[in-house]
Amino acid sequence: MPRERGEAIVATNRKARYDYHIDDVYEAGLVLTGTEVKSLRAGRASLVDGYAAIENGEAWLENVHIPEFTEGSWTNHSTRRKRKLLLNRMEINKLTGKVKETGFTLVPLKLYFKDGRAKVEIALARGKKEYDKRQTLKEKQDKREADRAVATRGKEW
Numbered sequence: 001m002p003r004e005r006g007e008a009i010v011a012t013n014r015k016a017r018y019d020y021h022i023d024d025v026y027e028a029g030l031v032l033t034g035t036e037v038k039s040l041r042a043g044r045a046s047l048v049d050g051y052a053a054i055e056n057g058e059a060w061l062e063n064v065h066i067p068e069f070t071e072g073s074w075t076n077h078s079t080r081r082k083r084k085l086l087l088n089r090m091e092i093n094k095l096t097g098k099v100k101e102t103g104f105t106l107v108p109l110k111l112y113f114k115d116g117r118a119k120v121e122i123a124l125a126r127g128k129k130e131y132d133k134r135q136t137l138k139e140k141q142d143k144r145e146a147d148r149a150v151a152t153r154g155k156e157w
């Protein structure tokens with residue numbers, strides 16, 4: 001049987017791009033149990049309240065909801081347990097230095113399978129103020145209106 005190829009997205013955190021300014025993005029592997037992998041392959045996960053933290057030189061993904069596997073038994077996993085992130089030492093050191101600065105946090109953006117391995121895309125992010133969020137919405141609305149105007153202009157000719 002051939003190995004899996006490509007990327008299969010399980011969950012995305014769209015709210016993170018609204019709530020934070022994204023500075024850097026890192027891809028990290030995940031240490032998972034068997035029932036967690038089966039649950040993810042079924043396409044069930046939520047990154048909404050999740051965040052990453054660095055403790056004792058190790059990166060951890062916390063508060064990410066991976067529901068219990070329906071066909072699991074007593075070996076099922078806890079839904080919101082801490083999961084270890086697989087990053088190399090240079091990345092962890094760089095993230096540690098940035099997170100210690102005020103205003104930076106690590107936020108998961110996307111959970112996916114890449115060539116059969118579970119990966120998470122984490123971002124080094126700064127929180128947006130309320131006026132930044134309004135500005136983002138205004139830019140999005142202006143772009144939508146411009147695209148709509150271009151589309152209707154083409155139909156008139």
